[in-house]
Amino acid sequence: MGFIKDEAKTISIFGVGLMGGSLALCFKGKPGLRVVGHSPNPASVNKYLERGVVDEATTSFEQAACDADYIFLCVPVGQLEPYLERLSNLPLKPGCIITDVGSTKASVMDYARKLQFKDAYFIGGHPMAGSERSGVEAASSYLYENAFYVLTPLESTPEEVYGRLENLLRWTKAHVVRMDSGLHDDIVGAISHLPHIIAVALVNQIAAYNKDNPYYERLAAGGFRDITRIASGDPVMWRDILVHNRKVLLDLLKDWNRQMEHFVQLLEAADGPGIEQEFIRAGQFRGQLPERRKGVLTSLYDLYVDVPDHPGIVGSIATQLGNEGINLRNIQIIESRADVPGVLRLSFDNEKDYEKAANLLKEQYTVHQ
Numbered sequence: 001m002g003f004i005k006d007e008a009k010t011i012s013i014f015g016v017g018l019m020g021g022s023l024a025l026c027f028k029g030k031p032g033l034r035v036v037g038h039s040p041n042p043a044s045v046n047k048y049l050e051r052g053v054v055d056e057a058t059t060s061f062e063q064a065a066c067d068a069d070y071i072f073l074c075v076p077v078g079q080l081e082p083y084l085e086r087l088s089n090l091p092l093k094p095g096c097i098i099t100d101v102g103s104t105k106a107s108v109m110d111y112a113r114k115l116q117f118k119d120a121y122f123i124g125g126h127p128m129a130g131s132e133r134s135g136v137e138a139a140s141s142y143l144y145e146n147a148f149y150v151l152t153p154l155e156s157t158p159e160e161v162y163g164r165l166e167n168l169l170r171w172t173k174a175h176v177v178r179m180d181s182g183l184h185d186d187i188v189g190a191i192s193h194l195p196h197i198i199a200v201a202l203v204n205q206i207a208a209y210n211k212d213n214p215y216y217e218r219l220a221a222g223g224f225r226d227i228t229r230i231a232s233g234d235p236v237m238w239r240d241i242l243v244h245n246r247k248v249l250l251d252l253l254k255d256w257n258r259q260m261e262h263f264v265q266l267l268e269a270a271d272g273p274g275i276e277q278e279f280i281r282a283g284q285f286r287g288q289l290p291e292r293r294k295g296v297l298t299s300l301y302d303l304y305v306d307v308p309d310h311p312g313i314v315g316s317i318a319t320q321l322g323n324e325g326i327n328l329r330n331i332q333i334i335e336s337r338a339d340v341p342g343v344l345r346l347s348f349d350n351e352k353d354y355e356k357a358a359n360l361l362k363e364q365y366t367v368h369q
C-alpha cells in the first residue's frame with residue numbers, strides 16, 4: 001500500500017459536494033490516482049467515505065493540502081479567497097497545481113495573482129455543468145461528460161503546468177476551453193447568472209400572488225416549471241456568485257429592463273406582429289443551441305412520454321425497456337392528474353439507449369424528444 005501511495009498522484013478535493021463529489025468519482029479508481037476529500041466537519045468526512053466517493057478523507061486542512069499534487073477547491077465562491085490565503089502559507093508539494101470550480105472567475109484570479117505561492121500554481125476553473133441540486137448525494141461520474149470546462153490560467157502559468165491539468169481533466173470527459181477570466185464572467189453572467197436572477201424573481205412574484213389565491217400554484221404547469229427549475233439552486237452558493245459578479249450583472253439587468261420595457265411597449269400598442277417577431281427571433285436562436293448536451297444532470301438524454309393515467313403504467317414501461325436491454329437511468333412522473341394523461345420523463349445515460357427507447361415507445365405512446 002505504501003508503494004501505491006508513494007507512486008500515486010494525490011488529488012485533494014476541498015468540499016466534496018455536487019461538483020467536488022462528481023470530480024472525485026471521475027478520478028477515483030483511475031490508474032496512478034488517489035483521491036482525498038476534505039471537510040472541516042467530521043460527519044461529512046464519514047459520509048464521503050461511506051459513499052465511497054473518495055479513497056481517503058480528512059478534517060485536516062494541512063494534511064489534505066500538503067499531500068496533494070492537485071488541489072481542487074469545490075467550496076462556495078465566497079470561500080475561495082480564504083482557502084487560497086491559507087494554502088499560500090503552507091509548504092505545498094513542489095509543482096502542486098491548485099484549481100477551483102467556482103462559477104465566477106475574475107475575482108479569484110485577481111486574488112490569486114497577488115498571492116505568493118512557493119512553487120505551486122493556481123489555475124482557475126469552471127465546469128459548465130451542474131444542476132439545482134447540491135451535496136455529495138447528487139454527485140455523478142457523468143456530470144462533466146461532454147460539458148465545456150473553462151480554465152483561466154494566469155499570464156505567468158507555464159504551459160507545462162497548464163498541460164498537466166488539462167491532461168488530468170481528460171478523466172472528466174469534458175471539453176477544456178481556455179479563456180480570459182473577465183470574458184468568462186461576462187458570458188457566464190449572461191447565460192447562467194442572469195437567468196437565475198430572473199427565475200428567482202419570477203417565482204417570488206408568483207408566490208406573492210399565490211398567497212391570496214392558491215390556484216396560481218395549482219395551475220402552474222410545464223412552462224412555469226421549465227423556466228423556474230433553477231430557482232431551487234442553493235441560496236448560499238448563488239449569493240456568493242451574484243455578489244462576486246455584481247458589476248457584470250448590474251449591466252445585464254439594465255439590458256434586461258430594456259427588454260421588458262420593449263414588451264411593455266408592444267403590449268400597450270397591441271402590436272401582434274411585433275410580439276410574433278420576438279418569438280420568431282428567440283425560437284431561431286434557441287433552435288441552434290446544442291441539444292441534450294450530456295453532462296448536465298437534469299438534461300441527460302431525456303424523453304418525455306404521454307401516458308394514460310392508470311395504475312402500473314410506470315412499471316410496465318420500465319419492464320418493456322428492461323426486456324429490450326435498454327438501461328434506464330431515471331424515471332419521473334411530471335404530470336399526473338385524474339382523467340388527464342400524465343407525462344413521464346425518462347432519462348438515459350447514452351444516445352443509443354435514448355434512441356432505442358424512443359423507437360420502442362413510439363409504437364404505443366406519444367413521445368416527445
Ligand SMILES: NC(=O)c1ccc[n+]([C@@H]2O[C@H](COP(=O)([O-])OP(=O)(O)OC[C@H]3O[C@@H](n4cnc5c(N)ncnc54)[C@H](O)[C@@H]3O)[C@@H](O)[C@H]2O)c1
Binds near residue numbers: 014020039126129136
Ligand atoms: N451547482 C452547480 O451547478 C455548479 C456548477 C458549476 C460550478 N459550481 C461551483 O461549484 C462550487 C461548489 O458548488 P456545488 O454545487 O458543488 O455545491 P455543494 O453545496 O454541493 O458543495 C459545496 C461543498 O462545499 C462545502 N461548503 C459549503 N460551505 C462551506 C464553507 N463555508 N466552508 C467550507 N466548506 C463549505 C460543503 O460542505 C460542500 O461539501 C461553487 O463554487 C459553485 O459556484 C456549481
Ligand SMILES: O=C(O)C(=O)C[C@]1(C(=O)O)C=C[C@@H](O)C=C1
Binds near residue numbers: 102127131192230
Ligand atoms: O443546470 C443548472 O441547474 C445549473 O444551474 C447549472 C449552471 C448553469 O447555469 O448552467 C449553474 C451554475 C454554474 O456555474 C454552471 C452551470
